[in-house]
Amino acid sequence: RRPGEPPLIKGWLPYFGMTMKFQKDPLGFIRTLQKQYGDIFTVLLGGKYITFILDPFQYQLLAKYHKKLSFQRLTQKLSVKVFSIKIVENYEDLIHELHGAYQLLQGKSLDIILEDMLQNIKQMFELQLLKTTNWNTAQMLTFCCSIVFEITFTTIYGKVPAGERKKFISELRDNILKFDNKFPYLMSDIPIELLQDVKSIREKLIKCMTPEKLAKIPGTSEIVQKRQDILEKYYGLKDLDIGAHHFALLWASIANTIPVMFWAMYYVLRHPEAVDALHNEIDHLLQSTGQKKGSGISIHLTREQLDSLVCLESIIFEALRLSSYSSTIRFVEEDFILSSDTGDCCLRKGDLVAIFPPAIHGDPEVFESPEEFRFDRFMEDGKKKTTFYKRGKKLKFYLIPFGFGANKCPGRFLAVMEIKLLLLVLLTYFDLELIENKSIKLKYTRSFFGIQHPNSDILFRYKPKS
Structure with missing residues (x-):
């Protein structure tokens, strides 16, 4: 040295x-x-x-x-190698403009997305999950992949016409999950040509996300429209080059949300006290807003009401604390x-x-018994807990699953909002039970990149509440 x-x-x-x-x-x-x-x-x-x-x-x-x-240098390399994004002249200006568009994933814009997402959840659950009165058995990670992918895609990219929806969504989901499975290898120095069919899967995904294909899907979100305008300014009408950017955004929207959804569901169902606390909090909100649970999904929530659910947020933060290696x-x-x-x-x-x-x-000085899931770790006297200490000094950074500073994950508010909504709807309208009593551990394949996946899936069952 x-x-x-x-x-x-x-x-x-x-x-x-x-x-x-x-x-x-x-x-x-x-x-x-x-x-x-x-x-x-x-x-x-x-x-x-x-x-x-x-x-x-x-x-x-x-x-x-x-x-x-x-x-910038790291993300540029990643964009080219992983997502096949073309570096154009004035690339830094392009990135600056795209970064500016992310303000459409926060504040008032998030209220519009919330409305849309709630409608998509209502439609999907009523069509697919509320139809039966019997117990349904599913693998939890597979279940989370299915609901998170469809809700995210329909909220951000629009509603695929009913006749084509099932085939289009399932093919796109299966391909993006195959691609995501190889993501840790793509981040290494292994050439993509050595990773089986990853290159052809990526080409398929980019072709699915070209402006020409997306134009056929009504109900595109404001963020996608804004990005499309910016990308056309720099790439002209090069469909595949713009498609690569749309594909990268779709991947980023689901890659970490899916495993966080899994961990939150898994930990809640393993801790009956967390289920009880959540039911009490949700019931109190519905009563105070004069809402009743109807036969279909009838609840309506504002972002302020969703943010007032401190127990729900604490559970998601605790799941992030235990699984994030971002x-x-x-x-x-x-x-x-x-x-x-x-x-x-x-x-x-x-x-x-x-x-x-x-x-x-995982620091025991900051978080007591850090290896344990504690649903109320980020709550104090019924309010959000934001003060944690090390060496007797208050910490500014104690929970950093989204990075920090100017380069914090721009989709963090959307991801947390989606998981809150899905957990809330599942717990309000369904009875949920784990079938297997096994302990799931982290699978250390993404040790610098995002949320760790579980080392195995787990069976659970659900049925609509009578």
């Missing part, structure tokens, strides 16, 4: 370094290194030298040195000295810097 650089842990395997140890138990591995080397160290993982910053009071250094720690990663643009309260360290051009959420999410 050069003078002033953090300790380097690279193992004995060239290129791969410590990858195998990291993949086996990411948090345990990082914890061991932290005890040995402190809060800043560099690890060789799959050909990349990654410097971890583990002290939550130093996370803001990434914002402080944003000109030397690039987010690391904040930056590319070091030049050799420089990172100055912090705890001292200076030299970073090397071409390396990566990472903030690893499980380190704070």
